Amino acid sequence: MDITTERKEHALVIGLKGRLDGYAASQVTAEIERTLRDDDRSVVFDLEGLTYMSSAGIRIILALQKKVKARNGRIALCNVGEYPKNVLSMAGFDRVFPIFSSREEAFQEVRKREDSLSLIADLKDPMVEREGARFRFEPASRAPASLRVKGSLAALLHARIREEDLSAERFSDIKYSLGLGALGSGVEDAMPFLGEMMTIHGSMIWLPTDGHDTPDFFVPAGDSGEVRAYTAFNLSLEGSFNEIAVVEATGEEGIALDTLYRAVFDLAEERRKGCRGVVATAIWGVVAGVASTGIKKSPIAKDAPANGGSILDPENYDEWMDVSTEMKYEGYSIVTFGVGVDLAADLSGYNRTALDAIHPIHPGETETSGLYLHNHGVIFRNVPWDPETDLIRGIERCLADGEFVDMRHLLDSTRIRRAKVGIAYISEIDRA
Amino acid sequence: MEGLTIDADISSLPQALAYVTGTLGRLGVPEIAILELELAVDEAVTNVMLHGYSSSEGRIWICCRLDEDMVRVRIEDEAPPFDPMGAPEPDLEGDADERPIGGLGVHLIRKMTDEIRYERKDGRNILTLGKRFETSERR
Numbered sequence: 001m002d003i004t005t006e007r008k009e010h011a012l013v014i015g016l017k018g019r020l021d022g023y024a025a026s027q028v029t030a031e032i033e034r035t036l037r038d039d040d041r042s043v044v045f046d047l048e049g050l051t052y053m054s055s056a057g058i059r060i061i062l063a064l065q066k067k068v069k070a071r072n073g074r075i076a077l078c079n080v081g082e083y084p085k086n087v088l089s090m091a092g093f094d095r096v097f098p099i100f101s102s103r104e105e106a107f108q109e110v111r112k113r114e115d116s117l118s119l120i121a122d123l124k125d126p127m128v129e130r131e132g133a134r135f136r137f138e139p140a141s142r143a144p145a146s147l148r149v150k151g152s153l154a155a156l157l158h159a160r161i162r163e164e165d166l167s168a169e170r171f172s173d174i175k176y177s178l179g180l181g182a183l184g185s186g187v188e189d190a191m192p193f194l195g196e197m198m199t200i201h202g203s204m205i206w207l208p209t210d211g212h213d214t215p216d217f218f219v220p221a222g223d224s225g226e227v228r229a230y231t232a233f234n235l236s237l238e239g240s241f242n243e244i245a246v247v248e249a250t251g252e253e254g255i256a257l258d259t260l261y262r263a264v265f266d267l268a269e270e271r272r273k274g275c276r277g278v279v280a281t282a283i284w285g286v287v288a289g290v291a292s293t294g295i296k297k298s299p300i301a302k303d304a305p306a307n308g309g310s311i312l313d314p315e316n317y318d319e320w321m322d323v324s325t326e327m328k329y330e331g332y333s334i335v336t337f338g339v340g341v342d343l344a345a346d347l348s349g350y351n352r353t354a355l356d357a358i359h360p361i362h363p364g365e366t367e368t369s370g371l372y373l374h375n376h377g378v379i380f381r382n383v384p385w386d387p388e389t390d391l392i393r394g395i396e397r398c399l400a401d402g403e404f405v406d407m408r409h410l411l412d413s414t415r416i417r418r419a420k421v422g423i424a425y426i427s428e429i430d431r432a
Numbered sequence: 433m434e435g436l437t438i439d440a441d442i443s444s445l446p447q448a449l450a451y452v453t454g455t456l457g458r459l460g461v462p463e464i465a466i467l468e469l470e471l472a473v474d475e476a477v478t479n480v481m482l483h484g485y486s487s488s489e490g491r492i493w494i495c496c497r498l499d500e501d502m503v504r505v506r507i508e509d510e511a512p513p514f515d516p517m518g519a520p521e522p523d524l525e526g527d528a529d530e531r532p533i534g535g536l537g538v539h540l541i542r543k544m545t546d547e548i549r550y551e552r553k554d555g556r557n558i559l560t561l562g563k564r565f566e567t568s569e570r571r
Contacts, residue, residue, distance in 0.1 A: 022478030023445040054474045055536040087471070090543045091536055 002049075003028055005035045007252065011042040011110050013103070016057075017049035020084075025056030032064060037331025039286040039385035039418055041073025042110035046103060048079035053087050061097060071384040074098070076106035130263045133255045136246040137267070145239030145424035147280060147339065150432035151232050152357035153374075156180050157310045159299035159320075161194065161232045163187050168228040174199045176282050176337045177236035178376040180299070181229050182208060183218060190230035194298040196409050197231070198337050198376040200282070203399055204229055205378045205407040209298045213322065215407040217378075219399075234432075235339060235358055235374070237280045241422035243273070244391050247285070254288030254415035258369045261340040264423060265371075277345030278355075278426040283336040283377075284394035285419025286385050289327025290334070290377065292408035296322050325411065332405060333383040334416075335398050338375025339426075354429035373412050379405040391420040435495025440481045440509065441488035448477050448494055452505060455496040461503050465565040469505060472544040472561050475537035476507050476516065484511030484557070502546060502562040509557050515550045516541065516559065 001024035002017035012035065016028065043064055047053075065075045078100045080088070088094045100106040127134040151165055161180075166187045178198040183206065184190035197206040204218045206229075245264065249255045255263075261279070268275035297303060297320055299311060307313070311320035341347070341359050359372045380402030389397065436451045438444040452473050456466045473494070480492055493508040516538050541548065547562030 019446075021445055021449060021474050022481070023442045026442055052470075054471055054478065055540055056478060058536060083467070087540065090540060 001027060003031045005031065009107060009111065011044050011107060012036065012040045013044045013046055015046045015048070019052040020050060020057040021052065021054050022056045025054070025060055028057075028060055032060070036064075036067075037286060038333040038381070038383050039071075039331070041068045041071040041385070043068055043073070043075045044103065044106045044110060045075065045077045046079050046106075047077060047081060047084055050081055050084050053084040055087075055091065057084065058088065058091055058093050062093070065097065067384070071386050072388070074110045074112070076100055076109040078103050078106035128267065129250070130267060131255060131259045132251060133247050133249045133260070133263065135263060135267060137271070138244045138246065139242075140244050140422070141240040141242055143239055144427040145237060145242060145280065147278070147354075147358070147426050147429045148236050148238050148432050149354055149357045149429060150179070150234040152360070153233060154356070154360035156233045156299050157312055157360060158308075159301065159304035159311055161298075161300045163191060165232045166190060166230045169199075169231050169234065174236050175202075176200055176280070177234055178337050178374070179231050179234035180295070181206065181231035181234065182298075183216070183229055185228070187230060191300055192298050194230075194232055194300065196295055196376060196407070197229070198378065198407065199229070199236075200335060200337060200378070201395060201399060205404075207294050207407050209295060211296075213294065213296075215404075217404045217407075237282075237337070237424055238430075239424060241282070241391075241424050243423045245421040245423055246387065247416065247419045247421055249288070249415075249417050252288065252417070254417040256412060257375060257410060257414045257416065258371055258373060258412035260416060260419075260421070261371055261373055262369065264340070264421070265342045265345075268423075268425065273425055275342075275345075275425045276349050276427065277342045277347045278339060278350065278429065280339045280424040280426055281336070281375075282391065282395065282422040283334065283416070283419045284391055284398065285334055285421075286417045287329055287332055287334050287379075288415040288417045290329045290332075290379060290406075290408060291325050291327060291411040291413045292377075293324070293411060294322045294408060296320055324408075325413070327415065329379050329405065331417075333380040333385065333398055333402060334377045335380070335395050336375050336377035336410060338373060338410070341372040342370070343372060344370050350429050351431070354431045357431065358429065369412065371412070375410040375414075376407065377410045377414070378407045381405050385418065387418075391422050394420055435493060435506075438492050438494070439488055440485045440490035440492050440511075442478070442481050444492075445474065445477060445481065448492070449474055451494065452496060456503060459496065459498045459503065461498075461563075462565055465503065465563050468544040469503070469561065469563050472541045473505055473507065475541050476559055476561065479516065479537055480507070480509045480511055480557075484509055484514060499562075502564045504547075504560050504562045507559045507561070510555055511557060513552050514557055515552075517548055517550055
């Protein structure tokens with residue numbers, strides 16, 4: 001069995017050559033599982049050179065057809081030889097699967113839907129192209145949004161966290177937040193395992209610093225009060241998003257997170273959105289690649305670096321941080337929450353100590369992008385991307401139906417292919 | 433019993449099919465009949481491997497025989513009793529969304545063969561698939 005996959009004109013082309021028996025079917029299924037991105041919805045099966053096929057082949061095609069139909073997509077078959085054609089017709093599936101004689105016709109079929117969708121969307125709101133992506137903005141809440149910050153990032157980064165810095169959060173009340181925390185029955189319980197976390201729609205996703213590098217996904221079953229989240233640093237959104245941006249990268253490689261934030265700031269200024277230099281965002285999207293870090297050890301005072309420096313200092317970095325600059329999770333779904341600070345903006349309107357608490361100045365560090373970003377993301381698999389689904393329902397779908405894969409502190413080089421981005425233009429930052 | 437014994441693991445399927453087509457070819461069975469029987473055996477054996485045994489620990493025995501009227505392939509296994517011909521015919525009409533995928537293999541077996549016999553004997557499922565054919569010598 002010879003299996004090839006390629007992407008052409010927004011369609012996934014799966015080429016199957018040789019013999020597709022029950023055994024080969026298991027290999028094809030694994031290859032499709034590996035290749036299919038959460039935003040794929042146009043699939044062409046090119047069966048040129050397929051000389052044998054059993055019902056296992058039909059099952060594969062049918063399973064994928066069901067999957068892309070759920071995303072409002074289509075499949076098409078082309079170059080179907082005599083043997084597979086007979087099997088399809090005996091099973092009655094020649095009338096179920098659209099079969100075309102050439103790849104070109106199959107492409108036309110799967111693109112029909114794609115084209116009609118983008119046409120409808122273009123009529124509704126115009127798109128602007130910026131920095132390798134197209135943006136469309138939909139208005140949301142008019143109420144001003146603010147950030148609430150508890151603790152300070154500097155204390156975290158210098159590993160100065162003490163028991164008295166920890167307090168319990170009823171995170172089921174918090175819609176969007178990120179920070180450092182742990183689940184536990186008490187402060188002593190939580191201290192050794194403080195790790196990066198985010199809360200979203202009442203769920204807590206947390207990377208405990210227990211040495212296993214395995215994130216926890218915790219959905220409280222009712223609020224019994226027995227399990228508490230202890231946080232040492234927490235940044236939460238008060239209020240709602242002012243706009244939703246629909247973002248589509250023009251290329252397969254997606255756009256980097258810092259490019260996305262830069263475009264959000266620039267477009268806010270051009271459209272006079274009253275952005276004062278700090279935004280909070282929540283993203284539901286599909287990534288081209290995730291670059292990330294994770295804190296390896298609980299940054300508590302008794303374990304502080306001996307040289308008194310930050311855990312991000314070069315000499316301390318490897319001991320404290322797990323870094324993955326290599327792009328991972330191509331085509332997976334992501335839900336993020338984070339903040340961005342435009343360092344070129346006049347930030348004097350914000351409470352200075354509150355701003356410092358979320359954006360500590362690292363000596364010797366230069367921000368080449370002119371931005372300071374702090375984003376955490378949860379990665380999911382097998383959540384159908386559908387541009388007609390709104391941000392909130394998309395996030396809820398990930399939490400409810402997605403296969404939970406990972407939770408990471410995102411590097412600014414993380415690349416997004418398409419996304420719905422909730423943007424809150426932060427009017428003030430308050431200390432808890 | 434002469435023939436081939438394989439583990440009930442899906443990776444053994446190509447070996448089983450190669451044995452069947454090779455043997456039938458040596459017995460002088462015409463190409464078209466071999467192709468059709470191959471598909472029927474594929475469906476039957478895959479079914480035993482994936483749904484018959486609960487693990488790949490089991491074994492499957494396959495042998496081919498040329499009789500007066502037809503060629504027969506006998507497939508035996510020790511999985512729990514299962515008569516594939518007792519399965520209902522799949523609904524081949526209607527929309528793909530409502531179409532249950534089960535029974536498709538059995539449907540193809542029926543289409544590809546002229547005779548299907550099932551018996552349960554000595555703790556084994558014994559499925560015999562027969563195909564009539566004409567050869568120039570027999571005419």
